[in-house]
Amino acid sequence: MSKHRLLIRHADVVFPDKVAKTNVLIEEGKIVAVDAAADQPADEAIDAAGLTLLPGVVDDQVHFRDPGGTHKEDIESGSIACAAGGVTTFLEMPNTSPPAIAAEALAKKYQRGSQVSRVNYGFYIGATGHNVAELQAAHHAPGIKIFIGSSTGDLLVDEQEALERIFAETSLPICAHCEDETTVRANRAALGDSLTIHDHSRIRDHAAALIATTRAVELAKRHQHRFHVLHVSTAGEIPVVSGGDPYITSEVCPHHLFFSIDDYDRLGSLVQMNPSVKSPEDTRLLWDALTDGKIQVLATDHAPHLLSEKQAAYPDSPSGLPAVENSLALMLNQVHLGRCRLTQVASWMSDAPARVWDLVGKGRISVGYDADLVLVDLQQERTIRNADQKTRCGWSPWDGQTLTGWPVRTIVGGQTVYVDGTLVESVRGRGVLCDHARGGYWATPDGIGY
8 A cells, every 4th residue: 555645845843952844744644754745755745835844832831620510621622733733742731530549540541542533642640748659651752740738639859758769769850740738738727818919929928939930940950850841930940940941940930930029900710820920030040041951841731721710819720721722823823933942942842842841853844753733824913712612622722812923734744734724533643752872851852853
């Protein structure tokens, strides 16, 4: 049987170090040439003149609420939102109901993903104070997630002895939500009963984030265990997570780049997050850290809740916001405004997360890599509207904002899954393959399909 060949012609292709107009040839879901002749024989050809081809986004921090909260989102609806936004791979967090803290729950998630996910998928295993054996056996997971604060029940791991065991006795890369639980509780008690949304950033303050991040990074360095700091939210954390240590990487989220405490008056609990949004100065310095390479990854922490739930009076309103289908457009708009370059966006959103989590064949447009790609129109102007959102929760904190630069075609494994606002129903993604022997972000990517 002949191999299916797809040719993308005349695109401005974003490589790690440059943007160049060329033709990309794909066979059976793999990139086989990045300088193919425009008249190369192919079963399917896409004329991409005037468009830019980026590696598909790898969002390494999403919450799709499946199982246990599927009225807000599930793997299917979340993956459709991914496809609409140019995200071709997601890694989902374990704090579902029940949580993914054992092999059986993890296997059910992967099975569900194979049935309904429109893009590629991976699922972290969650750490508790007593599941080290499960963490040791979870070879299929991209990594281990620890909630150092900001969780409940088994998934809150705050005791030093339990954290020492996890870092000492497991081998998968670890990521963590870092907010010091003792500090958060003390701040909450000091504020009394008459709370407003502004108090959220006083409860989950700079100290809570810095204390927990410093603690976790110290553990990682001492145990020489790869560790990824999720959603850095304060300027004070930047020197803790930066410096090129081979065991430490970090990421920032759109809401900590685009919102601050000044937005509470306008958006209220719609920008209620854990960790909380901080000051405009923190936002500015986080941008600087990202563009300077002190923070490597940009991921969404997509955490959907129904609008009716978010609009409850604080503190009954839940933390979290949806972002997965708008994150790439938000960053393309920043390219349009001159704040960053296309090669940086491709690094932050595609290459770096693929390298942090050792995802085979993901994150670059290069021979041997998977054909997970997104065509974008850098001139297209569109306004984010709640009514247009594909996420099941049906709203965005960026509702009403007009952006320049949008994804127009998303390709997963060489197949178009979303084009010009239309979902191709037959396309399904695949579970990610992780090769943790490669050494993560700081290792030099060599060989085919790193």
